Amino acid sequence: MTADDGRALPGHLRSIQPTSQFAGDDGSADPELAALLEGYAAGATPLRDVVARLAATRVLVPVLAEVEATGTVEHEGAELHVDKEASAGVVALQAPDGRRALPVFTSVDAMRAWRADARPVPVEAPRAALSAVSEDWALLVVDPAGPVTALVPRPAVWALAQGQQWRPALEPTADGLTVEAEVAAAVADAAAPVQHVVRAHAEPGRTAEVAVVLALDPGLDRAGLDRVLAQVNARLGASKVVSERVDSLELRIAAAR
Template sequence: MEPPRHLAQPNKRFLGDDGSPDPLVRAALAAVGDQVSYSRAVVALCASRLLMPIVASGDETDHPDPDRHAEMAAVTLRDGGTTHLLAFTGMDALRAWQSDARPVPCHLDELAASVQPAGATELLLDLAGPSPFVLGGDLLAAIADGQRLVEFEDGAFAWVKQAQDGE
């Protein structure tokens, strides 16, 4: 799957980003053990920069070909009957999975919106560790729709969506 054009272009939002993972996100993912900690991990991810890997695909030949061209594609992984779109919380996790993959920085809602066009049903974060994490179903659909999960001081969770211009 070719990444959405806007994700494949350089983006000023991430100028100066060195690909380091957000330690709060990593801690939240590592702490997942029940529904509350899973929801807290989603809250952390909603406010974080993530990396979608893209790899060369296309004309594969065993000999030099001046007409050969490669295209960059987002990566999906099929596990049983489920297809996952891959993403990572930092360059270290991406390199642990595949050192030659190119990172495309993006936010969780952009990744979530890319899952279905990629032919996937779930988003799989940090496949090679340190703490793999899966998003799917209604939760993924809400995030793809631009909603963010937030946690209130009393521990309650709610979905919020930023109003678009003209709303």
């Protein structure tokens, strides 16, 4: 594989410039990462393990001579749209919630299955994550055209970019997913001091990663409810644990007993 064809990326994307360490790269996928992705697709490997391997792996960032605004990629029933706004041909995909994602590839073959005209730029996955963060792109998409596609959430991208281990907000138990203890405590600590909040707890969300379930004083009118929710949102946003570890939140109201 040719690491670079001589065309340099602009200054704000030089963090993904290839280096001499990839001179002998043949463009094949890292075997351990490929095996983990297969396990992830089968439901046997958690995304956490995939991200941990990414931290020590080379990925390929696609550069296109011309960026078109057309095309979609499907992942777990949702479509990721090609975003016309790109830096020197480095394409951003747009998730259904509007957030942008940087596509990265495990191999040249996986990239060619997506776009045959893409030029592969090899880079360590943490540097790709850092570039995405610098562009304010929240997500990474590994191998958008397969053979296995994995969407790396915002907290994991930030952890990769900072060289830190990603600790997911949700963890598996014998009874299914549950909110990890530190995250659950941070949610309760953030919401509990707000006036009219009787109780607050965290559980896996329905439309977001984590749901914050609030039991409120009865009799609140709409204006009062809006004030409570705004205060809870503000306190959650100011929580370091919540902001660093939770990809998305939803608020739900439960009956106070």
